[in-house]
Amino acid sequence: MDNMFSNLKEKMNGTILKDVEFSEKSKDKVRKAIRSSKSRKKYIIHPKLNYILSLSVSCILILGLGYFSLSKLDDVGDKQIAENSERSLTTKSENNEKAPNNLNEGIYTPPEKKEYYDDMTKEEILTKMLNTPDYFQTVVGKFEQRNIYNDGTGTDEYVDYEISIENEIGGHVSFVNKSLEGETVQENISVYNDRQQWDIDLITNSYLERNYNQKEFQPVSIEEVLPLDSNQLYDKLLDIYDWQEPPVWVAGVSLFPFYKTVQYLEDVEQWDIEKQNEELLGHNTVVLYGSVGDKVDRMKNVDTFRFWVDKDTGILAKYEEYDSNGNITGYLYPEKLEVNASINLDEFSPNLDGLSKEEQPETIDEDSGEEDIEILEHADYYKDEVNEVLQTLRQNIDFLYEFTGQDFDLYATSFERYKDFNHAYLTYSYKKDPNEDGSGTRLLYVRSYHKDSVTRSWGEFDTNKGERLDTFTTNDIDWKMYELDRPKGAHFVGSSNDYKYEVVSQDISAEETKTLLESFKKSVID
Incomplete structure (x- = not known):
């Protein structure tokens, strides 16, 4: 009962009495009524009975007014609870739609990746390009790459991939290598998960199977990588990273562009940031343009280059290479690039029906010297x-x-x-x-x-x-x-x-x- 009447004045003022205005005119009427009551000389009823009756009526009025007020308050409270409940359900529903579906019926979805629009320095660009595994979890993509050499020969390579490098480990990569005349030279599929790797040759209809265990990536600094001598570049990069790139074939040129970063961007005086923000397949990229140094493959006819680098991840999303006349002699043109996209984990186990298994080459003893x-x-x-x-x-x-x-x-x-x-x-x-x-x-x-x-x-x-x-x-x-x-x-x-x-x-x-x-x-x- 005490709880019922606690803060009654504030509750009434805030609900049923909130629109009542008690003006000076109203106050004057009350004063006149009081004076009129005091000036009466006769009582219709005995004074004691009149007193008891007045008290009873006052109590009834108070109780009635209290009941009415509390009913109103209950209605207001019920309405507020209902609104809060509805809002809570709506918020939960919205959150469920936005929350990552980490693992649902074989589908892995990492958190959404946000685009980055701030200006980047050369140092920030190099750091991201040398450490791309730190900036994404999954990626789905497709691109065409062309290489033309000094003798006029060349290759066209077509790559289609989906990989996951964090939490759920695995990938599915198809690779086709053709001559410039259109003759298929290689056609392979690489499939792997956190335990096994399968290299499938679609020309010979055979496959190799081996164990696979992805190491945790450890970031490197610019100072560790860029001073490398070109004659020792590849082997020294492996030593510095102590991390073996996942078996993704040519997709690594785009996803893990460490080698190309050292080859083309080592001398920061030979390239410039041409454009800070350019949209490419729904991604915000920074565009670089420069001249090649002596670490670039000498068999390739390259004088200048242009890179499109995804600002969120450091992925080399697109590039073009040019000869001294400005003709394109090499490129990577993306058709699809989806970062932190949903991945179908069923794709990390291959269908080997109709394929012959090749014998595994002898593994290298880590203690071989x-x-x-x-x-x-x-x-x-x-x-x-x-x-x-x-x-x-x-x-x-x-x-x-x-x-x-x-x-x-x-x-x-x-x-x-x-x-x-x-x-x-x-x-x-x-x-x-x-x-x-x-x-x-x-x-x-x-x-x-x-x-x-x-x-x-x-x-x-x-x-x-x-x-x-x-x-x-x-x-x-x-x-x-x-x-x-x-x-x-x-x-x-x-x-x-x-x-x-x-x-x-x-x-x-x-x-x-x-x-x-x-x-x-x-x-x-x-």
Whole structure:
């Protein structure tokens, strides 16, 4: 009962009495009524009875007024509760619609990514481009990439992907590589999740299966990356990041543009911010334009470039490369780019029906000692630089062998060392057209090293050697010849005293390569 009448005056003033105005005129009427009441000399009823009756009537009026007021207050309260309840339900409904559906019936949806419109400095742009995995969780995209080389050859690459690098790990990437004439050279699908990886070759209808475990990305600083020497760029980047890019094929050029950032943007004086905000496929990008430095692939005909960089993530959404005449000689044109889009987790497991499984290549032992291999010198493409490294090899490796004759054109040289053991790597173009630039397609890869040394497990020497085809001896080297799983090519492994030699041929038959080994002779120091 006490609660019923507490703050009654305030409740009445705020509800049923809130529109009542008690003016001076009203007050005057009350005063007259009081004076009139006092001036009466006779009572119709006995004074005590009159007093009791007046008190009773007053109580009834008060109780009635209280009941009426409380009813009004209850109605107001019920209405307010109903409105609050309705508002609460509406808010919950709106929040449910906006809240991320983190995992619902195989669909993973990360939080929505907001566009960034503030001006960016060169340092901010470089930092984001070198650390893109820190700025998105999922991405769905599609693009076409073209590369044209100095000799006029080139490729068109078509990439369609959806990947998730955080919380739900996995991806589905299709890749088609065609010549400029339209002939399909490669057609692959890469599928992976947080446990397995499948590399599917749609030309041979086969696949490789291996374990996969994505490391957590650790951000890097500009100072760690940009001073890298161009000859050691790729290997040093892997060492610095300590993070293996997910198996997304060429999609990594756009999504994880670390290598291209170092190649094109290392010298901040050679490029400028052309436009701070430009819309591209619903994204806000910053546009960069500049001249290339000496870290750019020398086989490509590139003089200047233009990048469109997503300001939220650092993703290289689009680029164009130009020759000295301003003609486009390379590009990446996106058709779709959706950051933090919903991902169908069912796509992270492949359909392998009708495909044959290939044997898994031997895995590399982490304790093999490869981390102790050092690249001392390397050169390719430019003859004077290649020959300088060759002279260094001749002076430091007394067991060096080389191909001799006018049909062999030395394209690349590399000098490496494992502890006290020296290694030599040579790449030859064979019967290259005089008008053809670059390495050509018919190649011989050579490496020489001590039998007790550790060599790098990469590139053309990590082959799936098939049946042994032959054994023979040429120029004091005992050779074993193995077939390769490609139409033209073979892997030769030779030994002489304490040294080993390997020769891998590309687009040269096994029998023809065998005859070429007659021209593989011990080096002569000039």
